[in-house]
Amino acid sequence: MFINFIWLNVFLMLCAWLWVSYNKRAGLVDVIWAFGIALNVILASLIFETAPLMVRVFLAVASGIWFLRLAWHLLRRYCHETEEDTRYANMRRAMGKYQHLGFLAFFLFQAGLIVLFSYPMLALLNIPMEQWGSSTIIYLVVAAIIMLVAFWGESLADEQLYRFKQNPENKAKTMDQGLWRYSRHPNYFFEWLHWFAYPIIGLAAGVYSLWIYPILMFLFLYYVTGIPFSEQQALQHRGDNYKDYQRRTSIFIPWQPKE
Incomplete structure (x- = not known):
């Protein structure tokens, strides 16, 4: 199959x-x-x-x-x-x-x-x-909560960035509003969060191998296809403006920005 x-x-x-x-x-x-x-x-x-x-x-x-x-x-x-x-x-x-x-x-x-x-x-x-197991419904509820939070976060981050880029006045500027005020890559963070739902569902059936997927996705986003390229392109196009954003904003996990 x-x-x-x-x-x-x-x-x-x-x-x-x-x-x-x-x-x-x-x-x-x-x-x-x-x-x-x-x-x-x-x-x-x-x-x-x-x-x-x-x-x-x-x-x-x-x-x-x-x-x-x-x-x-x-x-x-x-x-x-x-x-x-x-x-x-x-x-x-x-x-x-x-x-x-x-x-x-x-x-x-x-x-x-x-x-x-x-x-x-x-x-x-x-x-x-x-x-x-008989507790499958409980694991599904936990997974659903994770999926809902992740869906809200990634959808909001994507929409905020899309609207920002559609405004010609924001050309060569860095998006540092909304969720992007707390993380330089909130869309990647919530994408990563979503992958925890599947190993949690797997616990209901005694399957533990799926925990490799949050780790795998973190490695892809943080070291391979996501953050490194995005940061490189941002520095090339926005220079000191983005360096200032880097100094005060968490790279991945949403956190209170530095003053």
């Missing part, structure tokens, strides 16, 4: 790659990544009948809404951008005449990442019904 999801993700990314080969804007890969996870989880919740119904419904609704919102936000940002995202423009220049094949390999790699980050939900949906 899992192999079918792999082929589905490959198909999604191949379609995205063909479109990007035409319009030269590779940022679409982020949209398809989020949409692919949502599609994987929703389809698996409908197909797999192994886990209890309440677990299947919870994951289909909570995770489905989470990743569909993220996909919509990324699509909105992608549609309003007039130039290719700096990350992918740099990749395109680095690959030169091999960019067509280079992006093909990159998009297929992203199909693998869809599988990687869909795994917690698919694993929970594949746990036999008899393995779930």
Whole structure:
């Protein structure tokens, strides 16, 4: 069954790659990544009948809404951008005449990442019904609270930043209002928080391996794909303005800013 999801993700990314080969804007890969996870989880919740119904419904609704919102936000940002995202423009220049094949390999790699980050939900949906304890509903309530807080935080942070960037008067300025007053990357923080919901649900079935995912997501956001690039680009474009923001604002966990 899992192999079918792999082929589905490959198909999604191949379609995205063909479109990007035409319009030269590779940022679409982020949209398809989020949409692919949502599609994987929703389809698996409908197909797999192994886990209890309440677990299947919870994951289909909570995770489905989470990743569909993220996909919509990324699509909105992608549609309003007039130039290719700096990350992918740099990749395109680095690959030169091999960019067509280079992006093909990159998009297929992203199909693998869809599988990687869909795994917690698919694993929970594949746990036999008899393995779930009587306290499953309690763990689902705790997970729901985490998901709601994370959803509120990331949605608000994304919307605040989007509105800030839409105002021409804010060009070359740093967003330091709302949630961005307390963290330089509140969207990443709440994204990370959301990943605690799945290992907590896993506790109801005696599964502990899913705790690797909050750790994995923290490493990705803090050291690989998220914060390092964002900070580098901010310093290049906003210089001393952003350095001042760095001095007084927490990098990740929301905290009272320094005077």
